[in-house]
Amino acid sequence: MMTSPAGVPGAQQRDAASLVIEDLVAGYGEVRALDKVTIVAGAASITAVLGANGAGKTTLLRAISGMVRPRSGRVLLDGADRAGRSPEDMARAGIAHVPEGQGVIAELTVEENLRIGMMSWPGIAPRRADRAAALAEAYERFTVLADRRRKIAATLSGGERQMLVIARALVARPRVLLLDEPSLGLAPRVMTQVMDMVVRLSRESGITTVLVEQNARVALAIADRGVVLNLGRVVAEAPAGELAADVALRHHYLGF
Numbered sequence: 001m002m003t004s005p006a007g008v009p010g011a012q013q014r015d016a017a018s019l020v021i022e023d024l025v026a027g028y029g030e031v032r033a034l035d036k037v038t039i040v041a042g043a044a045s046i047t048a049v050l051g052a053n054g055a056g057k058t059t060l061l062r063a064i065s066g067m068v069r070p071r072s073g074r075v076l077l078d079g080a081d082r083a084g085r086s087p088e089d090m091a092r093a094g095i096a097h098v099p100e101g102q103g104v105i106a107e108l109t110v111e112e113n114l115r116i117g118m119m120s121w122p123g124i125a126p127r128r129a130d131r132a133a134a135l136a137e138a139y140e141r142f143t144v145l146a147d148r149r150r151k152i153a154a155t156l157s158g159g160e161r162q163m164l165v166i167a168r169a170l171v172a173r174p175r176v177l178l179l180d181e182p183s184l185g186l187a188p189r190v191m192t193q194v195m196d197m198v199v200r201l202s203r204e205s206g207i208t209t210v211l212v213e214q215n216a217r218v219a220l221a222i223a224d225r226g227v228v229l230n231l232g233r234v235v236a237e238a239p240a241g242e243l244a245a246d247v248a249l250r251h252h253y254l255g256f
């Protein structure tokens with residue numbers, strides 16, 4: 001198991017977590033959205049989850065974070081199976097889920113949005129000093145948010161909102177970060193900034209990241225491994241560079 005490097009600003013002191021999904025089956029009523037999906041995400045790694053609309057990417061993240069109850073299979077965090085636990089239990093175990101859509105509360109300030117992230121802090125209510133430290137850490141990492149801390153979120157650009165929802169998830173100090181299409185709707189330059197942040201969270205803070213993306217090219221450029229889903233099944237799973245070099249796979253499933 002890896003630990004965060006010492007002396008890195010904002011580095012987290014907890015060990016990096018491994019996440020293993022085994023034979024996961026989940027769905028909605030008659031719809032089987034995930035059919036025996038197996039994914040191994042090493043500690044502090046970035047795993048890109050790719051595939052067309054309806055492939056099951058969002059359902060996979062929901063099943064990991066407890067928003068959807070798996071019908072069968074395992075969600076192993078550091079080897080302990082947590083499949084079927086509530087979202088609150090999963091958050092307490094260190095899994096943070098950032099859903100699609102840059103969902104900030106537009107009428108609240110940047111800082112108020114970050115404080116909402118702390119309300120779901122696992123365990124007992126955090127002390128004032130801990131909350132202040134978590135905010136300071138967020139502003140150190142996301143300097144653009146520090147400059148805008150008193151502005152209402154409605155005034156932020158799309159990229160700044162995406163940074164804010166990620167920062168809000170991080171104030172709970174998760175060990176696993178599930179990101180659903182963070183690049184959606186962003187200009188290419190801003191998309192690059194978001195991806196750079198994802199890389200830093202993994203490399204500097206040891207956060208194990210599952211990155212769902214429609215933009216396969218961008219995701220594979222930063223990921224360690226990639227998984228391609230199609231109609232709820234894994235059709236390819238390999239180091240990111242291998243998937244990016246597979247012309248037939250790109251043509252059939254990845255759109256680039």
Ligand SMILES: Nc1ncnc2c1ncn2[C@@H]1O[C@H](COP(=O)(O)OP(=O)(O)OP(=O)(O)O)[C@@H](O)[C@H]1O
Nearest residue numbers: 028031033051052053054055056057058059060214
């Ligand atoms: N709340 C729901 N109720 C019923 N069926 C759903 C629900 N959410 C998703 N589905 C179905 O489950 C399957 C997988 O959907 P999911 O949203 O996980 O795919 P996705 O890969 O995230 O797609 P997208 O790229 O469009 O976000 C699809 O067939 C979808 O229609």
Ligand SMILES: [Mg+2]
Nearest residue numbers: 057058059100
């Ligand atoms: Mg989706």
